[in-house]
Amino acid sequence: MMRLDRTELCLIAAAVVLAAGGLIAPGWLVFLLTMAFAKALVVQGVVMQMRAGLVSFGQGLFYCVGGYAVGMGGHFFGLTDLAVLLSAGVLAAMLLAMVLGLLLTRYRDIFFAMLSLAFSMILFGVLVKSPQLGSTDGFNVVSWTLFGWSPGKDAAPTTLLAVTLAASLAVALLLYRYVQAGVGVLCEAVRENEVRVEYLGLSPRWLLYSNYVAAAAVSALGGGLTALAAGHIDPEMAYWTTSGEFVFIALLGGTGHVAAPFLAALVFAVVRTYAIEFVPHSWQMILGFTLLGVIVFLPKGLWSLFSRAKAKGAAAS
């Protein structure tokens, strides 16, 4: 029996509470939660690389691969099972990442950022010019089944929320262990000083490579879930502004805790919903100022508010 520590129990409890809440929540809230958690998974991929000191301005690539795998699986191969569709996306993304990673792990800083951006723009360019994939309009995702059971119109959103939460929980628990395990700790060491890691006899490139592939898998899972929730996919998923949004959410949450991206994605989704309704033409401006504010005042993200409060509490007692 695996022993769970307090954080892990908290994560499980949060997921159960949210899933139970999904049963009574109104439809728009269920949709908002599903989208927020699906996107948070993509952000986890960005955060994983940020912990190793790399900022990916092209995580939309794997988001898009995950989404298109779901869409194409249903359209061209007649697959409707949710688990099969999602795993197809994750597998496709991992294969792609294994190839691209060979090249990308040679780069750091802005070169990594730019090259990852370029790859995602290549996919965008290819998709826009493929009429059989719906070109710029994309296409609709077929309705899915779960192990042979078809949820129907009413139960589908709630079921998908439960699936998304389960996936998020699984990823969160895995990542929580991952950052404490050797690979995770070493990723931070690579960020701090890569050459010293090399002197210790380890290969930073191999570390970054496996981290890159793992991040791609997590992001593709998020992409697949988003596609299922939205019911539609288009090339915009690979456009660089989408990736910019993920970087934004990652910075908003910070890299301090595995739950931070989920929290940030929720805040992002709520603010976005209201901002688009009330001030449709200043939504990006709000984002921009928030980003500057976070960089200046909360360089470790929203999560540092919690850890700071906790540290204060510990000092007082």
Added chain:
Amino acid sequence: MNSIYAVLIDGTIYASWLFLVAAGLTVIYGVMRILNMAHGSFYAIGAYAAASMVGWYFNGDGAALPVWGSYLMLVVCALAAGLVVGLVIERGLLRLMYGRDEILMVIITYALLLILEDGMKMVWGVDPYMAYQPYAAMGRSVLGGLKVSNYDLALIVVSLVVGGGLWAWLERTNTGKVLRAVIHDREVAMAMGVNVALMFTLTFVLGTTLGALAGALTAPAISVAPGLGVEVIVLAFAVVVVGGLGSIEGAAAGALLVGLARAAAVHYAPELELFVIYGVMSLVLAVRPQGLFGRTLVRKI
């Protein structure tokens, strides 16, 4: 045979446009080590300023104003917009952020891009602007059986002048020498009494103005609408990264390479148009990670 000729002409025109867009970006990176994501917005601001002013120029009381005035208007708009926006942003924001991580500066300029995109919507609205008159007035000429707009040909001359001017300024004037010292080693330059802060302001305003100029000169050929800057910036990145960040010769070489490659794709395999630009970029980077003209940096322990 004819299509190779067409590729060369189209490619050169496109390359000259790319160079104009990318020049400001590479100058700013070279001196300040800031990869400016907001550069596309400066381009868009220049385009908007020019398009609205030219529209106003030709709409005045029915008096037939000379067309040459609109060309002057384009350049003046670019200079004014670049100067104002550059000064405000450098003095008001970036000055406070210097010394931070390169990658963090990218994110800061990304925030700037988001703010400017909506700022432009507030000032100019979301409807497209047209300023075709300067473009149409120049007419077309026939080059070896190919009809080419004279405005596009003039763009090649302008980009040659801008490139040559930048090169001469950096290599032949005193300020240029000082600037090269800052590029080479900021700290030593500072120790030698160079006013680095002033040099930064100068560079940033120059870069902004170049971006705005590119936008203003493109405005007559396109319809100016929101989202313009976001499209342009990734192209400019590709060009600059291919050529080597911070190098003006590099930007020129990168522009030519990308421009010709795209023109070839448009003529022979239109479905690869977007793919080819980033394909070239990835290929060059795979062989020369620092770009064609980039300097290799020493790893610090």
